Amino acid sequence: xxxxxxxxxxxxxxxxxxxxxxxxxxxxxxxxxxxxxxxxxxxxxxxxxxxxxxxxxxxxxxxxxxxxxxxxxxxxxxxxxxxxxxxxxxxxxxxxxxxxxxxxxxxxxxxxxxxxxxxxxxxxxxxxxxxxxxxxxxxxxxxxxxxxxxxxxxxxxxxxxxxxxxxxxxxxxxxxxxxxxxxxxxxxxxxxxxxxxxxxxxxxxxxxxxxxxxxxxxxxxxxxxxxxxxxxxxxxxxxxxxxxxxxxxxxxxxxxxx
Amino acid sequence: xxxxxxxxxxxxxxxxxxxxxxxxxxxxxxxxxxxxxxxxxxxxxxxxxxxxxxxxxxxxxxxxxxxxxxxxxxxxxxxxxxxxxxxxxxxxxxxxxxxxxxxxxxxxxxxxxxxxxxxxxxxxxxxxxxxxxxxxxxxxxxxxxxxxxxxxxxxxxxxxxxxxxxxxxxxxxxxxxxxxxxxxxxxxxxxxxxxxxxxxxxxxxxxxxxxxxxxxxxxxxxxxxxxxxxxxxxxxxxxxxxxxxxxxxxxxxxxxxxxxxxxxxxxxxxxxxxxxxxxxxxxxxxxxxxxxxxxxxxxxxxxxxxxxxxxxxxxxxxxx
Amino acid sequence: xxxxxxxxxxxxxxxxxxxxxxxxxxxxxxxxxxxxxxxxxxxxxxxxxxxxxxxxxxxxxxxxxxxxxxxxxxxxxxxxxxxxxxxxxxxxxxxxxxxxxxxxxxxxxxxxxxxxxxxxxxxxxxxxxxxxxxxxxxxxxxxxxxxxxxxxxxxxxxxxxxxxxxxxxxxxxxxxxxxxxxxxxxxxxxxxxxxxxxxxxxxxxxxxxxxxxxxxxxxxxxxxxxxxxxxxxxxxxxxxxxxxxxxxxxxxxxxxxxxxxxxxxxxxxxxxxxxxxxxxxxxxxxxxxxxxxxxx
Numbered sequence: 001x002x003x004x005x006x007x008x009x010x011x012x013x014x015x016x017x018x019x020x021x022x023x024x025x026x027x028x029x030x031x032x033x034x035x036x037x038x039x040x041x042x043x044x045x046x047x048x049x050x051x052x053x054x055x056x057x058x059x060x061x062x063x064x065x066x067x068x069x070x071x072x073x074x075x076x077x078x079x080x081x082x083x084x085x086x087x088x089x090x091x092x093x094x095x096x097x098x099x100x101x102x103x104x105x106x107x108x109x110x111x112x113x114x115x116x117x118x119x120x121x122x123x124x125x126x127x128x129x130x131x132x133x134x135x136x137x138x139x140x141x142x143x144x145x146x147x148x149x150x151x152x153x154x155x156x157x158x159x160x161x162x163x164x165x166x167x168x169x170x171x172x173x174x175x176x177x178x179x180x181x182x183x184x185x186x187x188x189x190x191x192x193x194x195x196x197x198x199x200x201x202x203x204x205x206x207x208x209x210x211x212x213x214x215x216x217x218x219x220x221x222x223x224x225x226x227x228x229x230x231x232x233x234x235x236x237x238x239x240x241x242x243x244x245x246x247x248x249x250x251x252x253x254x255x256x257x258x
Numbered sequence: 259x260x261x262x263x264x265x266x267x268x269x270x271x272x273x274x275x276x277x278x279x280x281x282x283x284x285x286x287x288x289x290x291x292x293x294x295x296x297x298x299x300x301x302x303x304x305x306x307x308x309x310x311x312x313x314x315x316x317x318x319x320x321x322x323x324x325x326x327x328x329x330x331x332x333x334x335x336x337x338x339x340x341x342x343x344x345x346x347x348x349x350x351x352x353x354x355x356x357x358x359x360x361x362x363x364x365x366x367x368x369x370x371x372x373x374x375x376x377x378x379x380x381x382x383x384x385x386x387x388x389x390x391x392x393x394x395x396x397x398x399x400x401x402x403x404x405x406x407x408x409x410x411x412x413x414x415x416x417x418x419x420x421x422x423x424x425x426x427x428x429x430x431x432x433x434x435x436x437x438x439x440x441x442x443x444x445x446x447x448x449x450x451x452x453x454x455x456x457x458x459x460x461x462x463x464x465x466x467x468x469x470x471x472x473x474x475x476x477x478x479x480x481x482x483x484x485x486x487x488x489x490x491x492x493x494x495x496x497x498x499x500x501x502x503x504x505x506x507x508x509x510x511x512x513x514x515x516x517x518x519x520x521x522x523x524x525x526x527x528x529x530x531x532x533x534x535x536x537x538x539x540x541x542x543x544x545x546x547x548x549x550x551x552x553x554x555x556x557x558x559x560x561x562x563x564x565x566x567x568x569x570x571x572x573x574x575x576x577x578x
Numbered sequence: 579x580x581x582x583x584x585x586x587x588x589x590x591x592x593x594x595x596x597x598x599x600x601x602x603x604x605x606x607x608x609x610x611x612x613x614x615x616x617x618x619x620x621x622x623x624x625x626x627x628x629x630x631x632x633x634x635x636x637x638x639x640x641x642x643x644x645x646x647x648x649x650x651x652x653x654x655x656x657x658x659x660x661x662x663x664x665x666x667x668x669x670x671x672x673x674x675x676x677x678x679x680x681x682x683x684x685x686x687x688x689x690x691x692x693x694x695x696x697x698x699x700x701x702x703x704x705x706x707x708x709x710x711x712x713x714x715x716x717x718x719x720x721x722x723x724x725x726x727x728x729x730x731x732x733x734x735x736x737x738x739x740x741x742x743x744x745x746x747x748x749x750x751x752x753x754x755x756x757x758x759x760x761x762x763x764x765x766x767x768x769x770x771x772x773x774x775x776x777x778x779x780x781x782x783x784x785x786x787x788x789x790x791x792x793x794x795x796x797x798x799x800x801x802x803x804x805x806x807x808x809x810x811x812x813x814x815x816x817x818x819x820x821x822x823x824x825x826x827x828x829x830x831x832x833x834x835x836x837x838x839x840x841x842x843x844x845x846x847x848x849x850x851x852x853x854x855x856x857x858x859x860x861x862x863x864x865x866x867x868x869x870x871x872x873x874x
Contacts, residue, residue, distance in 0.1 A: 051458065053454070053457070053458065072457075072462075073457045073458060074457045074460050074461055074462045074463070075460075075462075077457070077458055077459055077460035078460040082458075082459070083458055085455075085458075089452060089454060089455045089458075090452065090455065091447075091448055091451045091452050091455065092451070092452075093451060094447070094448075094451065098444065101444065102444060102445065102448050102456070102459065103459040103460075105441045105444070105445075106445075106459055106460045106461055107460070110441050111441050111442060111444075111445045111461065111466075112441070112442055113440055113441045113442060114436070114437055114440045114442050115436055115440060116440065117436075117439040117440060118439065118440060118441045118443070118444040119439075121441070160455075160459065161459075163459075164459050164460060308676065314675060314676045314679065316679075358851075361851075361854065361855045361858060361859070364858055364859075364862050365814075365858070365862070367675055368613055368619050368675050368818070369814055369818070371619065371675065371679065372810040372811070372813065372814045373814060373854065373858075375806075375807055375810055376807060376810065376811050376814070376850065376851060376854060377851065379803075379807045379850075380848065380850060380851045383846070384848070387844075387846065499803050499807075503683055506676075506679075506680060507680060507683075510676065510677070510680050514676065541691060541695070543687045543688075543690065543691040544687070544688055544691040544692070546684075546687055547683075547684040547685065547686070547687030547688035547689075547690075547691065548684070548688060549684070550680050550681065550683055550684025550687065551681055551684040551685065551688070553680070553684075554670065554677050554680050554681040554684070555669075555681075558673065558677075
């Protein structure tokens, strides 16, 4: 098994608060690996540790075999890790095209060009248009990002992340606040991604998780609870207890044996 | 007539008016116009940092001063060729902007502003104390008339100096506009609007901010060099806090983020100080203070009516 | 030259440095709290010092009573100034630091101009009360009485302010508002009142600094700018929103500006910048950081 991401006893403390505690995890190349857990389990913190916006206070993070524990975020992004934000983080006063173009030009190494206007780099602009179309926003590239609805902003979020040509894509609650139709479009998009892109995803919508994921990791109170196939997780009584503190979770995990 | 045609005609008319100015107005007015163009370049350098990159600054006067003193010293000991003074001033100022900017860009917002303020004060202090180099509070005089390009005669008339300043101004204005619309400029605006996101998509934002800082510094330095060609005199006050504050005010009045707004704001500030200031017997600071307060309350988006502009939307609006 | 000899030669400068540092503290602490709490950049802060200093000049007649009168008037005018500034910057709350900076800058220009036309363009001598004039001999050096008294008073003041902000529940409230204004508001506290109160407090303190500090740094045009820059440097070095940070930063800068200038006068303008550079390189958020804005 080639692990594109390996976490070795990774921890993150804020004073005495242990947001993430001694998590050890491997993510297979090409897998669709979901991370679930009750609120406060440390999922977003874990993503931040992988992407580099937070530095681990313990343990090691290895990306494609290389130790990136102390590598700053921009360099990790250039190495192929892309993260979407739990609360959409976009350039709200810019057009959709420019939002994607910023990611695109950096990937193409053209961010230091000084003379031609950014929008005159026709090949980049064309690819940006394609990216926007992929997430269903191709019809109004010149709209201002601030005018988008919540669901549309989540879509743009994904478009920007994909524009960096990542090899590891971290989606932090991508379907949050989306309608059923938007969620379906999102799952189609993730399914259409090539195996060269490994996807990790935090989601509370368990339907999405069980539809997309081939591996599920459960976190609880900052600690790793279990990692396994969706079915194994569904059936695990430990997981059920963690979520509800009780044994009967037939409502939560439809199809599980009680 | 559609919007772009109106804009283009207006632009041509403006350039023609600027070109015809020496034949239309008196000597003091032409000198003032030269000072407005110089100050406009300084305001543009402030706008590059504040409006484009989102780093509010009160320290550009330091680089203006470095450029001015460089040009003064070059003109008296090396060459009176304007273009040489300009390029040397720009280069030296960029070199000074690098270490000072390195300290400043480690901060953001208020902290950045405070550091730039300190940089400005230190430049003023250095100009006062380094008497061997700057001649201290006596000021640096005896600057010869500028020779724009090698082989040209020296410009003795104010009107001719004005043309030299106008030419440099127009070239630099176009270059700055190109820079702002370029991928690099887009990156700077990205840093202004959402630096965290920029880092997440791979931009080493501190490095970009530093690069922008050095470009702004060089621009301010070249403005300083032109200033010396106009005034034929430079003193420590030209590197001081008041100049930095007025430049920031010009950007606010014009509309943060707009380059032509910064130039219009520069005109308003200089006219207030040099013309209206004359009518109230040296109480110029009072007038300027009132102008500051009024601008903040009455012109929240400046004359250009903008807060932050992105190139593609401009063009989309123009086409609409 | 031995270490003891060096200390002996520079003792006067070092004591001066402590005096100056404590003066800077009274100025910077208000500024730091207002920045830290309100994110408001009050560039009229130096003007408050100037107002206090001119008050001392006008009201001190050589007696201790005169000084006391100047004190009371200075505190009142300073506090009032703080309230006015808080009110003026309130509508700009969502518009960012730039607008606040320009507004307060404009106010400082106006007030400075009014003061200059009232009192003239010279730096005025503000003598301490006759009871505190003269010098004493300490460890073989003569030292002005007033400065020693000043150190005592300012140190006591620093202690009171420190205790108030870092040891009392009132201070806890203020610190909480610095760290997370929304949360405090959610607890039912009217943060606006807290903010105006802090502004007024900081302003009154600055004016107080002006009244006491006038014999050390007298009133005149340009002094407001000097005071402002030094206060800002202290705040940047010390860390936003922290009283102990302001104290540490002020003492450090005070030494740099007096001892440093005495020992290496040729490098005087660069000492300040150099100090700032060194501190920020090691601790980008300042010596004591309350608001944890850095993540990685």
